[in-house]
Amino acid sequence: MASPDTTWKLSLFAPKKIVQDALLAHDLIEDWDPDLVIAGREVAEDQPDDWVLEGWLPRKPGKAEKAALAGLFTGKAPKVVIEELPPTDWVTLSQQGTPPIRAGRFHVHTPEYPADPQAIDFTIPASQAFGTGQHRTTAGCLEMLGTMKASGLIARNIADIGTGTGLLGFAALALWPHAKCTLTDIDPVCAPVVEENAALNAIPLGPRAGEAVMIVADGMDDPLITVRGPYDLLIANILAGPLVELAPDFARAVAPGGSLLLAGLLAGEQEAAVKQAMRRAGFRPAARLQNGDWAILWLRRRRGWSHAR
Template sequence: MSDITPASWTALTILTDRQAAEGLGRALEETMEPDGVGVFEMEDGSGLWEVGAYFAEAPDQTALALLAAAFDARPFVVSEVPPTDWVAHVRRELQPVEAGRFFVYGSHDADRVPAGRIALLIEAAMAFGTGHHGTTQGCLLAFEELLADGLAPVSVADIGAGTAVLAMAAAKVWRDVPIIASDIDEVAVDVARANAAVNDLAGRLTCIEAAGFAHPDLAADAPFGLIFANILKGPLVDLAPEMANHCAAGGYAILSGILNPQADDVVAAYDAAGFDLFRQRSLGDWTTLTLRRR
């Protein structure tokens, strides 16, 4: 199978209301049969929602205009996406990431792994959150600091794990600690399992599909001494009560996916749920929080 995708088209619009955005997403699927539809809260703290649809052929712009008007959305912006070799593109763009003792790399950089580091291989073809994002680097650095403090949890969870970089980092450090990597997306869970296998960790962590903490395996291993959650502000705030219910007293939560101006809101939500701010770090536009359960 070729890694080069054929030309395609995107149609993007913005709305002010979540309910309307989700309704527009459903209407697009029902009336225009796109290859895919995405509904996302924008990460700039504006409260706006983006709806995107993806088409193999140029979409009917009259139909798009009618749908935008029906849901009080801005006019769709339609763009053609040229054929792209995405694996080659990712390999060019992604450089190894160093975070304390951890070294995240792709197979094309295997000859650059320093001696004495904990190496985490993420294949470019599996770039579902590659570990090269500043939020993941921030989480690894926060993890490094807790390790220096002598952290020794009974169990670990990585919520919204993506490629499971953070869960794998924990599995590399602790051989006998139960570690669960969960994600709401089935594809992400498959990628996490594949990454665990190529890092010789297939038997050391459990990869499951779950929304938040809604899975019996997470209930069975709770309370966790360490919980990673590198997602976004909205889901993090929503998860605060459940995070508290599943975190051991004196345990830690490392949170990221938080834009710098959003950090105070997340800290406030977790303070109300029973966590104290332990450390805070900003890398570029992103903040990582280390919180301790009271």
């Protein structure tokens, strides 16, 4: 979550593969400072091999923070460039004025843009939660949900783990309007954001079929998530590290023959690690798509498979 207070930004420029390896190293660190939020991106569209690892901190960075970022790189780390940003809600600012996206059957836009009557339309304002559809992982999930529906998949009980704005859960409920839908996120700020977006998009909130329930929880760690399962469609657009850790929990939560939609992982090493963890948990691949450097995976839980194996 971005803070409206002063933020400090740390940037480390390196080739694409080196930054991606650093992101993978970050996923494996369990005691990372939660105040130091990082992301990687290409410097410009016409420089696809030139990337930057960016970190944001709500206080002036010291030696520990700079060392933590440098430690993600093997060999000599790039120079850390530090800048103080003015008091701004950077998540909201980055999302304001962003153009609408079309992902498969879905059209997602901020309130400044008109709806598309030819698509399944969602209005998602700039907010303190992530998931407006602009990121390639979110757009890829929307496209994959349409593929699932077109393939004949029937979903009666849906969960969206790490829901952010609620968009992916809302999209699944639009495709399977008679399903129960459970939305979860570790960040408490997401609860009012989801409620606001549900009202804006006429998504009913409640425990019954055709309605969505919002739960603040760390991963799958909430008894209500268990009680509302098992799920025949579970969505998790988070990060590769948590996906690997949650594989056994997903196996317990997804019904035999049920579907798992995963995103937030880079194609390559992260994808391979997630696939291996899911295979061990009893999931088999059903479909895959790639949006830029990001892989989106549809997996099915094997029938008769015990997650304890």
